[in-house]
Amino acid sequence: xxxxxxxxxxxxxxxxxxxxxxxxxxxxxxxxxxxxxxxxxxxxxxxxxxxxxxxxxxxxxxxxxxxxxxxxxxxxxxxxxxxxxxxxxxxxxxxxxxxxxxxxxxxxxxxxxxxxxxxxxxxxxxxxxxxxxxxxxxxxxxxxxxxxxxxxxxxxxxxxxxxxxxxxxxxxxxxxxxxxxxxxxxxxxxxxxxxxxxxxxxxxxxxxxxxxxxxxxxxxxxxxxxxxxxxxxxxxxxxxxxxxxxxxxxxxxxxxxxxxxxxxxxxxxxxxxxxxxxxxxxxxxxxxxxxxxxxxxxxxxxxxxxxxxxxxxxxxxxxxxxxxxxxxxxxxxxxxxxxxxxxxxxxxxxxxxxxxxxxxxxxx
Amino acid sequence: xxxxxxxxxxxxxxxxxxxxxxxxxxxxxxxxxxxxxxxxxxxxxxxxxxxxxxxxxxxxxxxxxxxxxxxxxxxxxxxxxxxxxxxxxxxxxxxxxxxxxxxxxxxxxxxxxxxxxxxxxxxxxxxxxxxxxxxxxxxxxxxxxxxxxxxxxxxxxxxxxxxxxxxxxxxxxxxxxxxxxxxxxxxxxxxxxxxxxxxxxxxxxxxxxxxxxxxxxxxxxxxxxxxxxxxxxxxxxxxxxxxxxxxxxxxxxxxxxxxxxxxxxxxxxxxxxxxxxxxxxxxxxxxxxxxxxxxxxxxxxxxxxxxxxxxxxxx
Numbered sequence: 122x123x124x125x126x127x128x129x130x131x132x133x134x135x136x137x138x139x140x141x142x143x144x145x146x147x148x149x150x151x152x153x154x155x156x157x158x159x160x161x162x163x164x165x166x167x168x169x170x171x172x173x174x175x176x177x178x179x180x181x182x183x184x185x186x187x188x189x190x191x192x193x194x195x196x197x198x199x200x201x202x203x204x205x206x207x208x209x210x211x212x213x214x215x216x217x218x219x220x221x222x223x224x225x226x227x228x229x230x231x232x233x234x235x236x237x238x239x240x241x242x243x244x245x246x247x248x249x250x251x252x253x254x255x256x257x258x259x260x261x262x263x264x265x266x267x268x269x270x271x272x273x274x275x276x277x278x279x280x281x282x283x284x285x286x287x288x289x290x291x292x293x294x295x296x297x298x299x300x301x302x303x304x305x306x307x308x309x310x311x312x313x314x315x316x317x318x319x320x321x322x323x324x325x326x327x328x329x330x331x332x333x334x335x336x337x338x339x340x341x342x343x344x345x346x347x348x349x350x351x352x353x354x355x356x357x358x359x360x361x362x363x364x365x366x367x368x369x370x371x372x373x374x375x376x377x378x379x380x381x382x383x384x385x386x387x388x389x390x391x392x393x394x395x396x397x398x399x400x401x402x403x404x405x406x407x408x409x410x411x412x413x414x415x416x417x418x419x420x421x422x423x424x425x426x427x428x429x430x431x432x433x434x435x436x437x438x439x440x441x442x443x444x445x446x447x448x449x450x451x452x453x454x455x456x457x458x459x460x461x462x463x464x465x466x467x468x469x470x471x472x473x474x475x476x477x478x479x480x481x482x483x484x485x
Numbered sequence: 486x487x488x489x490x491x492x493x494x495x496x497x498x499x500x501x502x503x504x505x506x507x508x509x510x511x512x513x514x515x516x517x518x519x520x521x522x523x524x525x526x527x528x529x530x531x532x533x534x535x536x537x538x539x540x541x542x543x544x545x546x547x548x549x550x551x552x553x554x555x556x557x558x559x560x561x562x563x564x565x566x567x568x569x570x571x572x573x574x575x576x577x578x579x580x581x582x583x584x585x586x587x588x589x590x591x592x593x594x595x596x597x598x599x600x601x602x603x604x605x606x607x608x609x610x611x612x613x614x615x616x617x618x619x620x621x622x623x624x625x626x627x628x629x630x631x632x633x634x635x636x637x638x639x640x641x642x643x644x645x646x647x648x649x650x651x652x653x654x655x656x657x658x659x660x661x662x663x664x665x666x667x668x669x670x671x672x673x674x675x676x677x678x679x680x681x682x683x684x685x686x687x688x689x690x691x692x693x694x695x696x697x698x699x700x701x702x703x704x705x706x707x708x709x710x711x712x713x714x715x716x717x718x719x720x721x722x723x724x725x726x727x728x729x730x731x732x733x734x735x736x737x738x739x740x741x742x743x744x745x746x747x748x749x750x751x752x753x754x755x756x757x758x759x760x761x762x763x764x765x766x767x768x769x770x771x772x773x774x775x776x777x778x779x780x781x782x783x784x785x786x787x788x789x790x791x792x793x794x795x796x797x798x799x800x
Contacts, residue, residue, distance in 0.1 A: 208691035215587050218579025219596070222667075225660045226603055229614045284513030292507050293514065301514045303787060304521055310714065310783035311776070312721020314750045315524070318772040322527040330765065344524070347517060377506035405607025408723035408750065412757050433609040433724075440613055440728060451617075458610045465605050 144201050150209070153193050158185035179224065186217060230462075237459025240452040245460075250418035250430075255446035260457050262420040263435035269424055270335055270414065270431060271404050274342035279396055281343075282350025289351070290358040291380055308348040316344040317409030324413075335421065335429035338414030342403045349402060353395025357388040390479030397472035401465045407433035432461050525776070532770035538763055545756065545764040555771050557736050561651070561746030562775065564738070565726060566719040568655030573663050574712045580663070581670035586696060597671060604664035612728030615657035616649065620729060623656070624648030627741040638738060645743040649731040652740040654748075657725045662715035669714065673707025674700055706789055713786035717779050720750075727751035749775040 161184045169176040190213040198206035248259035285305075289298055320341035324332045361384050369379040385392075415428035416438045439454035535543070540550040547554075580600060584593050624647065631644040677700045685695040701708075732747030747755075749771045757768055 204691055204694070208693040211693040211696075212587065215579045215583045218576050219583045221576060222580050222600060222603070222660075222663055225614075225619075226599070228618060229606065229610070232614060232618050233610060281513045281516060284510045285517055288507075288510035288514040292510055297514070301517060303791075304518055306787045307780060307783050308517070308521055310717040310721075310779055310786075311524070312723070312750055312779055314721065314723045314753055315528070315772050315776045315779075318531075318753070318769050319524045319527055322531045322769060323523075325531070325765075326527065331761070344520065347520070351517070375500050375503050377500075377503045380506070401605060405609065407607070407609040408754050411754055415758070433607055436609045436613060437724060437728065440616070454613060458607075458613050461607050462610060465607060469605055 144205070145197060149196075150189075150193055150212075153196070154186070154189040157189035157192060158182070161185040161188055182220075186213070186220070189213075190217075233455065233458050233462055236452070236455035238456075240449075240456035241459055245453070245456050249420045251420070253418070254444060256449045258453065260432065260435050260453065260460070262417070263430045263432045263457065264460070265420060265422065266335065266338075266414070266429040267404060267432040269422070270338045270342060270410065270429065271400060273336065273339035273424060274346050274403060275396070275400055277339070278343045278346040278350055278399075282347045282399075283354050283392065285347075285351045286354035286358055287380060287384075289355050291376070291384070305348045305351045308344075309352065311344070312408075313341075313345055313406050314408035314412060316341045317412030319344060320409065320413040333413065333415035333428045334426070335414055335424035338410045338429060338431065339424065341409035341413045342406060345406060345409065346399050346403045349399040350396060353398065354388075354392050357391030357395060358384060360391065361387045390475055393479075394472045394476040397468050397475070401468035401472070404468070405433055405461055405465055407437050410434050411437065432457055432464075436461065528769060528773040528776060531766055532773045533766075534763060535766040535770040538766075543763045543767055545760065545767050551767065551770065554767065555749075555774060557734050557746045558749045558752050558771055559774060559778075560736050561732070562720055562748040562750070562778070564746060565651055565655050565658060565730075565748050566716055568652065568740070569658035569662055569719040570712060570716050572655060572659035573666055573715060574708075576659070577663055577666035577711070577715075578670055578708060580667045581674055582696065582700075584667075585671050585674040586692070586700065597668075600664050600667050603660065604668075608661065608722060608724040609728070611657055611661055612724045612726075615653060615725055615729035619657065620648035620653050622648075623653055627652075630741055639740045641739050641742065643743075644741050645731075647731060647743070649729055649745075650741050650743070651730060651745045654726045654730040654745075655740075657729050658719045658722055661722060661725060662718050665718055666711040666715040669711030670704065670708055673704040673711075677703045706792075710786045710789040713782055713789070717782045717786065720779050720782065721775060723750035723754045727754045 158181070162181050165181050165184075166176060168174075190210065193213065194206050194210045197209045244257065245259040246264070247261055248257070249262035250258045250260075251262075285301065289301060293301065317338075320337040321333070323340065324334060324337045365383050365387060366379055369383045370376065374382070410431045411434050414431065414434070416434050417428040417430050419430075421427050421429050436454045436457040439450045439457065443450040536551050540546050543551075545554070584597050584600075588596055624645070627644040627648060627650065630640040634640045681699040681703065682695055685699045686692075690698065726748050727750075730745055730747065730751060731743065732751070733744045734747060735744040736746055737744055753768050753772055756764070760768055
């Protein structure tokens with residue numbers, strides 16, 4: 122809106138435009154921002170040179186932004202009045218909020234990549250921690266455990282979650298369906314450690330106390346995964362147009378074959394995306410696995426026998442129990458964190474690609 | 486005549502395939518309810534010994550009874566979650582407004598995706614980052630707060646030398662719950678009826694006045710429920726707190742000292758690997774308390790969301 126009035130002002134420069142007068146030109150915030158960033162950088166640079174401290178980029182950006190906000194609000198208050206000044210203040214604050222949220226993300230990605238690459242080598246992916254003290258060793262046992270437990274959890278929770286979603290969309294009416302919807306929503310908020318305690322309690326009741334198994338970890342992950350699968354599949358099934366179902370039913374196809382042959386193929390891309398995002402969510406869970414599956418230094422392929430390490434727990438235990446030569450433990454923790462982030466990002470990326478490539482063909 | 490036509494409507498033929506399929510779908514749905522009930526049941530069964538056994542027999546309680554063991558943990562859980570919520574909610578509203586009403590349309594979806602990336606980072610990585618990067622980075626700020634603002638009880642000091650305080654844990658939690666609050670606020674802000682917004686602008690409102698009179702009142706329920714879902718997440722978050730906070734079990738509102746209350750989830754994660762016998766039951770009992778607290782918060786949030794769905798004027 123201001124841009125339009127500016128253009129009008131520019132075309133009739135000699136006559137005063139009643140709409141454009143008394144308002145700042147559209148480029149003014151950017152110029153003021155640039156000027157204040159430059160000024161603050163100069164001041165900070167002088168201080169840094171005088172005291173010998175390092176030049177802080179984050180501090181410069183922050184105080185530069187703050188200075189430009191104050192300047193633009195003051196100028197706007199003088200030229201445009203208090204309402205426009207408030208508007209400009211809020212605009213600055215809203216942009217600032219976004220920038221503040223980016224800071225931890227950038228810092229986190231930067232530190233994980235720069236620290237994680239120290240030990241991101243072949244040994245890390247081929248050795249376990251058996252008999253390793255200090256340097257060396259790797260996380261193959263943790264990677265295997267993560268794949269086994271997450272895979273088992275996926276195998277259990279996808280059929281349950283998908284069938285429950287089909288029930289909610291195709292069959293469910295009345296009180297039971299509403300109760301399931303409500304409690305699935307509530308279940309998405311269960312603290313992950315409570316899921317771990319639940320799995321531990323179940324296996325204590327079955328096999329006696331102190332039992333920590335890979336399968337218990339898988340059960341804990343299942344508890345966390347099922348509601349996510351239900352929610353996403355339900356949304357995807359609801360997107361299937363009713364005309365498709367009615368056409369199939371009108372041709373005399375039984376309802377269950379309609380669902381299997383018409384509804385599911387139409388929504389399979391969305392369901393796949395949802396499942397992959399659910400896997401990405403549980404693959405980084407630490408607390409339930411720490412409680413239910415325990416931790417170990419050895420490679421273990423058997424879900425039903427003995428403790429099982431996983432990648433998040435590997436990162437945690439390397440960080441908490443830094444033995445002699447703490448730096449090599451920290452390096453392994455960062456390398457594990459980098460691996461974990463790469464896996465999660467990869468899953469997210471594939472999920473989005475699947476969603477884009479095989480988007481439901483709704484026509485129209 | 487009419488009764489005859491009613492009788493002559495053919496009954497849908499129930500094929501065995503139909504019956505099996507709908508039966509399995511129904512049982513999968515019911516299984517979820519059973520699982521939730523089983524979680525509650527198993528936790529309750531395992532918690533009972535912790536409360537009925539005399540406190541002297543349980544080593545982890547160190548002479549006190551169960552409730553005086555649990556109280557600092559409950560306090561720490563709520564306090565850390567509240568700090569995270571106070572930090573995250575205004576920020577999330579700002580980000581959501583930025584994406585829905587300020588950023589250019591073409592880049593808005595991409596910016597939303599960047600914020601969603603924060604949600605994809607595993608909590609253990611946040612813990613590692615919080616303990617190794619954030620805590621040392623904010624420690625000078627804590628010293629400054631102690632020197633200049635120690636008359637405020639929150640910043641009473643003495644400032645922690647490591648920076649691993651409840652405020653640092655709260656900041657990490659705030660970063661972790663930011664995406665969920667942002668996502669819900671964004672969704673609600675985008676649903677604001679365009680006619681309301683245009684009416685406000687046509688009456689001469691600036692963009693902020695339009696947001697204040699049209700967008701925020703419309704999205705109030707969404708903001709509240711988003712904040713409560715974030716609260717639920719912050720209450721149950723384990724690893725970030727366990728790896729960042731150096732807890733002493735003190736009950737204090739002091740944000741920057743080295744005397745910090747622990748949280749239920751972090752305490753379980755730190756004590757569980759070495760726990761044995763009745764100590765396990767005590768930890769599970771605290772887990773049950775956490776379960777109940779988060780269940781109540783989440784149910785309230787969902788209740789607000791669902792009620793809003795019924796009465797919103799968006800459609």
